[in-house]
Amino acid sequence: MRAVTWQGKGRMSVEDVPDPWIQDPDDIVVRVTSSGLCGSDLHLYEPLAPFMEVGDVVGHEPIGVVEEVGRDVTSLRPGDRVVVPFNVSCGRCWMCAHGLHSQCETTQNVEQGTGASLFGYSKLYGQVPGAQAEYLRVPFADRLPIKVPDGPPDDRFVFLSDVLPTAWQAVEYAALQPGDTLLVLGAGPIGDMCARIALMRGIRVFVVDPVPERLQRVSAYGAEVLVTDSDADTVTTVLEVTRGRGADAVIDAVGMEAHGSPAAESMAKVVGLLPDRVAQPLMRRAGVDRLAALHLAIQAVRRGGTVSVVGVYGGPMDPMPLMEMFDKQVQLRMGQANVRRWSDDILALLLEPTDHLGVESFATHHLPLEEAPAAYHDFRAKNDGMVKVLFRP
Numbered sequence: 431m432r433a434v435t436w437q438g439k440g441r442m443s444v445e446d447v448p449d450p451w452i453q454d455p456d457d458i459v460v461r462v463t464s465s466g467l468c469g470s471d472l473h474l475y476e477p478l479a480p481f482m483e484v485g486d487v488v489g490h491e492p493i494g495v496v497e498e499v500g501r502d503v504t505s506l507r508p509g510d511r512v513v514v515p516f517n518v519s520c521g522r523c524w525m526c527a528h529g530l531h532s533q534c535e536t537t538q539n540v541e542q543g544t545g546a547s548l549f550g551y552s553k554l555y556g557q558v559p560g561a562q563a564e565y566l567r568v569p570f571a572d573r574l575p576i577k578v579p580d581g582p583p584d585d586r587f588v589f590l591s592d593v594l595p596t597a598w599q600a601v602e603y604a605a606l607q608p609g610d611t612l613l614v615l616g617a618g619p620i621g622d623m624c625a626r627i628a629l630m631r632g633i634r635v636f637v638v639d640p641v642p643e644r645l646q647r648v649s650a651y652g653a654e655v656l657v658t659d660s661d662a663d664t665v666t667t668v669l670e671v672t673r674g675r676g677a678d679a680v681i682d683a684v685g686m687e688a689h690g691s692p693a694a695e696s697m698a699k700v701v702g703l704l705p706d707r708v709a710q711p712l713m714r715r716a717g718v719d720r721l722a723a724l725h726l727a728i729q730a731v732r733r734g735g736t737v738s739v740v741g742v743y744g745g746p747m748d749p750m751p752l753m754e755m756f757d758k759q760v761q762l763r764m765g766q767a768n769v770r771r772w773s774d775d776i777l778a779l780l781l782e783p784t785d786h787l788g789v790e791s792f793a794t795h796h797l798p799l800e801e802a803p804a805a806y807h808d809f810r811a812k813n814d815g816m817v818k819v820l821f822r823p
């Protein structure tokens with residue numbers, strides 16, 4: 431089959447790789463019909479390169495049709511339509527039973543010190559073949575895939591794999607009441623969807639992002655866009671609109687690709703030049719630590735407010751402004767989304783005739799898999815109004 435593979439720092443290519451097959455009796459093989467390109471994939475492209483191997487198949491946001499089922503699978507049959515969550519979670523361990531699917535104890539990567547395996551996401555997360563491919567092997571088939579009805583276009587359901595539950599969790603973690611103020615940093619797909627979900631819940635939403643067309647998308651849903659020329663200016667503006675108090679919550683939907691931490695950027699460049707053996711521990715400890723957005727979040731939140739971190743950071747963030755956080759009594763919540771914890775609630779919303787969250791017009795580009803290498807480049811460069819890409823393998 432054809433699949434998007436990692437070939438080196440900043441290099442993806444579409445290659446012929448072996449078709450996946452049923453390895454365990456509770457596996458299925460899914461023929462992928464749409465597969466998203468995520469901001470998290472950009473971390474593999476560069477900062478997480480030391481954890482990648484040439485030929486790794488990437489991608490973790492698929493919808494498709496069940497092609498083959500293992501002999502123990504009872505709830506799915508060939509021809510069923512499914513969305514596959516990005517966490518590889520068993521659905522029956524203690525963590526899964528407590529709604530913490532991204533910490534699944536069956537697939538946790540103990541030797542790496544990380545949580546549940548993820549599709550297409552480096553040695554740190556199990557090196558599981560990913561979903562930007564024609565076919566995908568999916569384990570735990572009676573519990574992991576989300577069965578969705580035939581009929582509506584893929585775009586109606588595909589974001590259940592990642593964008594929707596991730597944004598949903600970020601808003602839940604922000605712990606807001608109707609009428610409260612939320613500042614969303616970053617208007618990529620995740621920040622955008624956080625804003626839409628919060629607006630639907632009657633929250634007043636401000637959004638910051640350096641890319642104007644991304645701001646336009648969220649403002650169409652009623653978010654108030656803050657056009658500022660520096661982080662200091664953003665903080666001043668937030669204080670002005672919140673009577674000097676700060677936002678009740680801030681969602682950091684930027685993560686380690688943040689613009690604006692020059693020291694950290696040069697650090698990442700230095701690490702990038704080292705051999706993997708040396709770079710891996712450095713990446714963990716010193717990390718890429720591009721913390722501009724997180725610092726901004728902490729400055730802009732009100733005292734007693736909540737910072738909800740959904741953007742992914744590498745390294746344990748040594749240079750955190752811990753004293754300021756402590757002094758301000760900030761609640762900080764974060765983590766990979768527990769997709770299956772939220773997916774039933776979200777699916778109910780998606781099954782309504784009205785497209786409340788605008789999912790059917792959410793993707794800006796639908797591209798053949800063969801165009802993936804250029805799409806990675808353009809998505810990172812934010813060329814051509816590209817916000818969300820769905821590949822059609």
Ligand SMILES: NC(=O)c1ccc[n+]([C@@H]2O[C@H](COP(=O)([O-])OP(=O)(O)OC[C@H]3O[C@@H](n4cnc5c(N)ncnc54)[C@H](O)[C@@H]3O)[C@@H](O)[C@H]2O)c1
Nearest residue numbers: 469470596616618619620639684685688689741742766767
């Ligand atoms: N927690 C999870 O489960 C989960 C799931 C999916 C994605 N993510 C993470 O969420 C983050 C966003 O993902 P995405 O797909 O929207 O990616 P993206 O890269 O398209 O979006 C990031 C946005 O942040 C903006 N930005 C950069 N620096 C900024 C700054 N200093 N201030 C304000 N905005 C700034 C960029 O212009 C961009 O629009 C990534 O770190 C991704 O890895 C986390």
Ligand SMILES: [Zn+2]
Nearest residue numbers: 468470491592
């Ligand atoms: Zn994703």
Ligand SMILES: [Zn+2]
Nearest residue numbers: 520523526534
């Ligand atoms: Zn589990």
